[in-house]
Amino acid sequence: MVTPLEIIRKKRAEAVNRIVSKGYLSTIRVYVGMATCEIAAGSKEVMEVFRQAIANGLTDVYLSQKGCAGRCNLEPTVEVIEEGKIPVKYGRVTPEKAREIVERHLKKGEVITEWAI
Amino acid sequence: MEDVQYKMMLCDGVSCIHNQSKELQSAIESELDKSGIRDAVSIHLSGCLGMCNKGPILIVNPGYTIYGGVGSEDVPEIVQSHLVEGKPVARLVIEEDHLYNRFFRIFGDVDFFGKQMRITLRNCGVIDPENIDDYLSVRGYEALAKVLCDMTPEQVVAEVKKSGLRGRGGAGFPTGLKWGFTAAQKADEKYVICNADEGDPGAFMDRSAIEGDPHTVIEGIIIGGYAVGATKGIVYIRAEYPLAIKRLEKAIEDAREHGFLGKDILGTDFSFDVEIRLGAGAFVCGEETALIHSIEGARGMPRPRPPYPSVSGLFGKPTLINNVETWANIPVIILDGGEWLSSIGTETSKGTKVFALAGKVHNTGLVEVPMGTTLREIVYDIGGGIPNGKKFKAVQTGGPSGGCLPEEYLDTQIDYESLAKAGSIMGSGGMIVIDEESCMVSLARFFIEFTQDESCGKCTPCREGTKRMLEILTRIVEGKGKAGDIEKLERLGSMIKKSSLCGLGQSAPNPVLSTIKNFREEYEEHIEQKKCRAGQCVALLSYVVNDECVGCGACKRICPTGAIEGTRKEKHLILDEKCIRCGQCYDVCKFEAINKV
Structure with a gap:
């Protein structure tokens, strides 16, 4: 008989595969905070900027939403993760700032330190 | 953010201090100076990292290399090999796979998160809450599988007892005991309830937990159902949390699809399902007996106890009722062990507590700290102190049921007994910082x-x-x-x-x-x-024009009640009987010519 633990291990492997197939192993992963508080602060519009950028041909970027990490006064937050580098978290991101993050950070690899937390 | 290549986190928890973390810090600093890479590396002290038996702990990011048992003599090798040459020192690296420490791997924001320890919020702000794959990939539902595979219900209850976990809704009743009482009852049906009726003004811990990681709560509830012999779980959540409800619904649906809920869970003969009941936002419905009445369709009013819900609860059946945060601890207790959780915290209070830090602090937000952290560490280290150079006055914990603690209590450790002794309560986790401008x-x-x-x-x-x-x-x-x-x-x-x-x-x-x-x-x-020193009670306040007035007329124009008189270029006058103390003249004056008295 297959035990529950075996089932769960198989399910986990499948889940990881599905995440990877969605591009998780891209060079850059971008997370936009999307809890009630973040949405109230305007994160939906920020998310839309990144979605549009990917629709318009930005490649090698994995975009996902996340819950609230607790940085209330700095919301909306956007996190940019690259393997082997210190993660960069941007606070109080507006659609304009998001567009600039796309242009400068995601496309040219420049960390915009003055907006980072 | 500094422009650094490496961030080091040095555990500053109590037992690591015994293991000389301070000496280690100065050793690292001088070694960095020697190598000339001081500016490329930042060192942060963190709260307990939960690996005390292997301390002192040093974590190097990026890469999330954990060094254990580090002594000053090891420092030159770490600095040279890891930080200069980029090769981690293999002989000191330890492998730790606690659920919670995933969190540090991806968080660069160490000033805010350094003193925190995220157990129940370990996935909040880390995974996509609407995607069960994300949760599965971080060992999601493994605790459930483990329980169904290797543990009897009695063993689960024993494990929770061993952890020392106490109710996070505020009262702090030992969770394991509560589970034991419900499990001991003989009945044809039993229920488990998750109390997500968060009502304290300024508190948002439960909402964030559910919005950020709904599956953890559901997994905890299923395990609770197995432990006490219930077949049905109910999440009672307020209707004013639409996004939390939506994510919870999605999570329940996904869990059903994967066979974590429903009949014969994961191929065993254990069946259990969860449904959501919406509360209409009455504060009293957070009280367990009132909550049960509300679910039954009656008016949300409490009743005398005993009998306690564990004996006679929902529809007269034995009912286990716990708060969101308590439930979120369960998968961790099962996977990392009750003993591990009980190694964190103080004598009487184990594990961590989530607080919604608000009010007059730089960093407002959701924080999770090990029990035993002091209020000062939360307000100043995590919260970053009081903004605008104002003076700290008090910290309010426990919302409408709690109390205000002034400066002399700032070094109070956070646990149920210490806070009660100081005259406040732990409560569900509201924490409001008050400065001198509040009455x-x-x-x-x-x-x-x-x-x-x-x-x-x-x-x-x-x-x-x-x-x-x-x-x-x-x-x-x-x-x-x-x-x-x-x-x-x-x-x-x-x-x-x-x-x-x-x-x-x-x-x-x-x-x-x-x-x-x-x-x-x-x-x-x-x-x-008849004086309010904070200048907040409007009835005890008057506005007066002083000699700085140049007669510009700005105050006169903005006054909504025409309470200011005066001709141009001459000193104006505020008529006290007409003034409604709105303060607009005070704000608009460019010459500081209006005093609050």
């Missing part, structure tokens, strides 16, 4: 107004008593306080505490009593001198 009498009045409004009306002390207290406080802040009012408040307060039916009434006077205890002089000033 303690108004604050107490605000909370009494809240509880008075939310009192269900069933028992007289709470219904009538809070009303009388509110009347007295209202007249004090309006400058009509009388001698003897403070004593009357104290008498009423202690009476309400002793004679109310449920927790709402029993704790309602706390904000008043604790502010009288710690800030009695402010009450006296309001009553005797």
Whole structure:
């Protein structure tokens, strides 16, 4: 008989595969905070900027939403993760700032330190 | 953010201090200076990292290399090999796979997160809450599988007991005992309930937990159902949390699809399902017996206990009821072990507590700290202190049921007993920082107004008593306080505490009593001198024009009641009887020519 633990291990492997197939192993992963508080602060519009950028041909970027990490006064937050580098978290991101993050950070690899937390 | 290549985290937890983390820090600093890479590396002290038996712990990011048992003699090798040449020192690296420490791997924001320890919020802000794959990939539902595979219900209860976990809703009843009571009952049906009726003003821990990681809570509930022999779980959540409800619904649906809920879970003969019940936002429904009445379709009113819900709860059946945060601890206890959780915290309070840090601090937000952290560490280290150079006055914990602690209590450790001893309570996790510009009498009045409004009306002390207290406080802040009012408040307060039916009434006077205890002089000033030192009580405040006035007329133009007179280029005058103390003249004046007195 297959035990529950075996089932769960198989399910986990499948889940990881599905995440990877969605591009998780891209060079850059971008997370936009999307809890009630973040949405109230305007994160939906920020998310839309990144979605549009990917629709318009930005490649090698994995975009996902996340819950609230607790940085209330700095919301909306956007996190940019690259393997082997210190993660960069941007606070109080507006659609304009998001567009600039796309242009400068995601496309040219420049960390915009003055907006980072 | 500094432009650094490496961030080091050095555990500053109690047992690591014994293991000489301070010496280690200075050793690292001098070694970095020697190698000339001081600017490329930042060192941060963190709270307990939960690996005490292998301390001192040093974590190097990026890469999330954990070094254990590091001594000063190892420092040159670490600096040279890892930081200069990029090769981690393999002989010191330890492998730790606790669920919670995933969090540090991806968080660069160490100033805010360094002193935190995220157990229940370990996935919040890390995974996509609407995607069960994300949860599965971080060992999601493995605790459930482990329980179904290797543990009897009795063993699960024993593990929870061993962890020392206590109810995170505020009262702090030992969770394992509660589980044991419910499990011991013989009945054809039992229920488990998740209390997500978060009602304290300023508190948002449960909402964030559910919005950020709904599956953890669901997994905890299923395990609870297995442990006590229930087949049905209910999440009681307030309707004003639409996004949390949506994510919870999605999570339940996904869990059903994967066979974590429903009949014969994961191929065993254990069947269990969860449904959501919406609360209409009455504060009293956070009280367990009122909550149960509300689910039954009756009016949300408490009833006397005993019998406790674990004996006779929902529809008269044995019912296990726990708060969101308590449930979120369960998968960690199962996977990392009750013993591990009990190694964190203080003698009487184990594990971590989530607080919604708000009010006059730089970094407002959601924080999770190990028990035993001091209030000072939360307010100053995590919260970043008071903005605008203002002075700290008090910290309020426990919302409308809690109290205000002044500066001398800042070094109080956070655990159930210490906070109670200091005159406040742990509560569900609201924490409001108050600076010198807030009036303690108004604050107490605000909370009494809240509880008075939310009192269900069933028992007289709470219904009538809070009303009388509110009347007295209202007249004090309006400058009509009388001698003897403070004593009357104290008498009423202690009476309400002793004679109310449920927790709402029993704790309602706390904000008043604790502010009288710690800030009695402010009450006296309001009553005797008709003065509010914080300048917040408008009735005790007048605006006057001083000699700096150049007669620009800005105040006169903005005054909504025409209370300011004066000709151009001459000093103006505020007519006290017409003034409504809106403060607009004060804000608009460019010459600091208006004083609040």
